[in-house]
Amino acid sequence: MLDEKKIRVMTRLAAYEEGTGKKYMPIGHYFRTDYICIQLLKSFIYGTIAFAMIIGVMLFYNFELIIGDVYNMDLVAYLRRYVKIYAVCMIIYLVITYIYSVYRYSKAKKSLKSYDSVLEKLNKQYYEG
């Protein structure tokens, strides 16, 4: 026979899994430090690609200047300068990523906690029924 109580709880669980849960459930599979580390690693890779692209466009922009002046340039000084800029940009981006990841993880955990409590309720209903 149909158990209306169970159906109601299961509907709520399914609705969560299809809605908000889709966003938060993958995060819930990680430990906090693992999740943050993965996000930081991703940001490091993406940030490096982005920086390389910007440098590429800049080199292209100054192409004639660089070609004409390549033998007189202090390449080491240039390199050092760009490494410094890269380091500063990356630190800023990684700090933002860290703050965002911590916030998102705690939000996901909070959301999953209420999902777990409903799941627990359903579990109890099975034992009782």
Add this chain to the structure above:
Amino acid sequence: MSGLVDLKNGINKIYSKYAVYINPFMKFVLALMVFFIINTKMGFMDKLNNGMIVLMVALFCSFMPLAFMALLETLFILGHFYALSLEVTIVAAVVLFLMYILFVRFTPKESVFVLLMPVFFALKIPYLLPVLAGLIGTPISVISIAFGVVVSYLIDWALANESMLQSVADENMVNRLRAIVDAMLGNKAMICMIISFSIVVVAVYTIRKLAIKYSWLIAIFVGVFLDIVFLYIFMLKYNLDYSVIGVMMGNIIAALLAMVVEFFIHNLDYRRTEKLQFEDDEYYYYVKAVPKMGVSPATKRTPSKTGQDSRKDSHTYKTANGVRRTT
């Protein structure tokens, strides 16, 4: 007013009943509009101008997330740019790629503002988006609005310099690329619009969060007022080529459309506001309960610590953690 509220309730009822069909249909219409406007405005690549392709892409978008539509629109824009000039494509691809890998990966929904900005630019009402971002988004939307403005200005610039970009004589690739980067970085009209829109987003968001009467309406009016004032100040100071009437009319239309949005998602009856105080073991609550328009004052109340509260006449209500409960 009660007629409008009835109409709203009727629409809401129909929407909740047929949401499964209405959502894809609305996405389809939006996609059709977006790709049609992009094609009409740019239209450099003949293959993309094909109505059948637009129809198929729109159909495909109707059951995909909005972020996917934004990605397809990006590809459409890049396709048209590619047909015009490789250099513009490179600059646009770099800007859009940077946006996706640095920003949109955190908040995919924000890509909608980037998606809509060129469309609203074409419709001459880009002023609506920062107001909407402030109303339904967060201050972080400033970044997506800024990217949207950059893409829109890049399109406008490419259209204005079509002949230069297509000419092969006297110009080499590096020079053309330099011209594009210079035109973008030195584009005061674009930078001023980004600053102005950013101010609007932050102002609208801050005001609509205040626990004051008619906060959303005040936020809309202050937002468009600030937009007009700042754009006029920038126009006079830097001798920019904004249209005086265009800015004014665009902002007025933006305010009216934002009011329609406000009516559907945040229509409160401040005349029936109630203030109450109570306490439990841990907190003392100062609750301000503002009923939604068109709802009878009796029945359910859901207090919260934040000070905002709402009453509903139905038997379904939302708990503090967003779970819908039925009594």
